[in-house]
Amino acid sequence: MKYCRECGEELVEGNKFCLECGHPVDPASSPESEEPSIKPGKKKLSKKQKLWSVVGIMIVFLLVTTYLLGSNMNSKTSLVQKYEEAVEQKDTKVLADLFVFEDSDEKVDEEGTQAFLDYLTEYPGEAEALLEELEGQLDEPKSKEEELWDEWLDEDYFITIVQDGKFLFFDRYRLAVKPVFVTLHSDYKGTKVTHGESEVYTASEDGEGQEYGPLFPGIYQFSAAYKNDTADLTTTEEVELWGTSSKDVHFQMKADTVTFETEAMPEGSAKLYVNGELVDFDPFSKESYGPVMLDGSVKVEVEAEFPWGVMKSDTIALKEPNVEVNFEYSDDMEKEIAKIVGEYYQSYLVSFETKGELPLEHVTEDFEEDVLERISGWDDEGYTTQLWVKNMEMSRADKYLTKRDDKYYIRADVRMEYFESHFLTAEGPGDPGFYNNTLSYHMVFNDGWEIDDVEYLSLDYEEDFKETVPIMEDSDVFQLEIPEQDTPVENLEAKHPAQFVIEFRNSYEAALNAVDFSIAKDYLLDDSTAYHELKDYVETEVEDSFDFNFTLNEPLNVETTADGAIVFMHETFTFTHNGERTDYNREKEYTLTVDEEGSYKIERIDILETVRD
Structure with missing residues (x-):
């Protein structure tokens, strides 16, 4: 028998190829007796078997590869x-x-x-x-040192x-x-906090904070926006969140707050108007109001209730963090205060005629006592004094409303033009003196406004009284006559020292403006201290360009001495040079002596007090 040298299968005689594997038969090398080179138990794989073998190998390869890749990738x-x-x-x-x-x-x-x-x-x-x-x-693997x-x-x-x-x-x-969180804080109620396009929260109250997260570690930007009638604010904060710690972020809005102050604190709460709109805030609660822009664009008014009625401040453009509130007077209140001043002065003139026997109206007890004492002390025997008002009006400027010791005070500035005549009753009236003064009436509220003091001021008669409220005009003539008492002849000279000083003041004003000492020298004692001082001043220091205006010559007191009298005077005058004006307010002491002819002469003039403005 013959066998295939390739696969070992038995060959069919006469065939040139193996039926099993197709290999050519080599007759010369394949005798019948020869055994196959491959034993029958070791058959060669068929095509089908080979195919499945390849598929199996590939599957194994793929599984191994997939495992290795999957293991590596994960x-x-x-x-x-x-x-x-x-x-x-x-x-x-x-x-x-x-x-x-x-x-x-x-x-x-x-x-x-x-x-x-x-x-x-x-x-x-x-x-x-x-x-x-x-x-x-x-x-x-780690080394022991690393571990x-x-x-x-x-x-x-x-x-x-x-x-x-x-x-x-x-x-x-x-x-x-580990996620991180951020707590965002806003100062003002209504502030809108955003992260990118997303709204984080809107503050429901001042100083509110809210936590936001979880967030991935990194750098973030958060924005805050606030807008109302007083401010339009935006700000952005960059926040670095790293590690495992969270952070607090406080938005620093570029705006201010204001506090309100006043010298006339109302008894109850006050109302605040912002740009004409009433807001829910008491300006005198000692709390700050804001945010506001201090560029003058925000305008406020304050309204409050006082014992005499409602008052409102002027319009205030906010430019400073501390706002001083001054309350303004309504037209009705201005008229009421002017009426009180007028009724007081009318009662003063009536009381003057009776030498202080009639009471004054709208005054405190202390002030009334002081005024009536001065009137009753008028003892220029044998002389008559006449007073009448030409015009009296009150400035509409600030009344300086203040509160001290739980009482309210104001100051009403008044200008007055009046005539005064002081003459020997036996000789009859001469030409009256015409005066214009500026005064400040200090008033306190005691179930109504009462005058507590009157102060002479050196105010500009025109500039400080651009807007006025009338008080009195063309009053009657009020007259005080002091009867002459029977006194020894040797004391008659000392009966009119105050009028003598007033007449000297009128002459001295003319002497200064004319730069002529001779106009006033007859009132001075020859070779006295007063004579030399005034003569040197007029002749060496006064210039033609100087202007003197004596606005007040008021006797305060007269004391009789063995040689004459001492007169205490309250004087005001203005001095103008090259357009610059200076106001003087003085109290002086005039020492008078009686000369050989029985006439008064001024021996000495002492300045007791001077206020210069």
């Missing part, structure tokens, strides 16, 4: 490599897929990973340190590699990060 090392590549390529999407939050079901989004990349770009050293930290978590170092550090990783489910039968790993 390994910690592969995860760290993907992280490194994503950071280098700034691929926010891949990074978002690689990360999960610890202890939170929130997903990491690309906005968070962009903030993360912004931080690593700003601080490249942190990027290197973080990569080293991740590589330190790989399952790689001891890690144990000593007791490292609590910022980002940790964690198992996150399976892929087929492989463990899947992700990077876990």
Whole structure:
């Protein structure tokens, strides 16, 4: 028998090819007795068998390869490599897929990973340190020195590699990060806080704070906006959130607050109007109001209730953080105060005629006592004094409303033109003197306004009285006559020293304006101190360009002496030179002596007090 040298199958005689494997039959090398080179038990594989063998091998290869690839792709090392590549390529999407939050079901989004990349770009050293930290978590053998170092550090990783489910039968790993939170604080109720296009919250009260998160570590921008009738404010804060700590952010809005002050604190609450609108705020609550812009664009008024009625401040353009509030008087209140001053002065003139026997109206007890004492002390025997008012009016300027010791005070400035004549009753009246004075009436509220004091002021008669309220005009003539008493002849000279000083003042005013000492010298005792002082002043210091205006010559008291009299005077005058005006308010003491002819002469003039403005 013959066998195939290729596959060992028995050959069919006469065939040139093996029916099993198709190999050509070599007659010369295949005698009948020759045994096949391949034993029958070791048959050669058929084509079909070979095909399945190849398929099996390929399946095994694929399984092994898949395992190796799956094992590699889902390994910690592969995860760290993907992280490194994503950071280098700034691929926010891949990074978002690689990360999960610890202890939170929130997903990491690309906005968070962009903030993360912004931080690593700003601080490249942190990027290197973080990569080293991740590589330190790989399952790689460590030297004893490294293990001891890690144990000593007791490292609590910022980002940790964690198992996150399976892929087929492989463990899947992700990077876990602890979420961070930020607490945002706004100063003003109504402030809208946003993160990108998303609104975080709107403050429901001043100083409110709200926590926002979870957030992926990185650099974030938060904005705050506030708008009302007094301010339009916006600000943005950049916040670096890194590691595991959270932060507080306080928005510093570029605006101010104001506090209101007044010298006339109302008894109850007050109302505040901002740009004409009433707001829910008591300006005198000692709290700050705001935010406001201090550029003058915000205008406020304050309204308050007082014992005599409602008063409102002027309109105040806010430019300073401390706002001083002055209350203005209504037309009715102005008229009421002017009426009180007029009724007082009318009662003064009537009481003057009776030498202080009739009471005064609208005055405090102390002030009335003082005025009536001065009137009753008028003892110029044998003389008659006449007074009548030409015009009296009150300035509409500030009344300086204040509060002290729980009482309210005001000051009403008044200008008055009047005539005064002082003459020997036996000789009859001469030409009256015409005077114009400016006075300040100090008033206190005691169940009504009462005059507490009257002060002579050096106010500008025109400039300080541009707007006025009339008080009195063309009054009757009021007259006080002091009867002459029977006295020794030798004392008759001392009966009219005050009038003598007033006449001297009129002559001295003329002498100054004419630069002529002779006009006033007859009133002075020859070679006396007063004579030389006034003569030197007029002849050496007074110039033609000087202008003197004596506005008040008021006797305060007269004392009779053995040689004559001492007269105490209250005098006011203005001095003008080259357009510059100076006001003087003085009290003086005139020492008078009786000369050989029995006439008064001024021996000495002493200035007791001077107020210069």
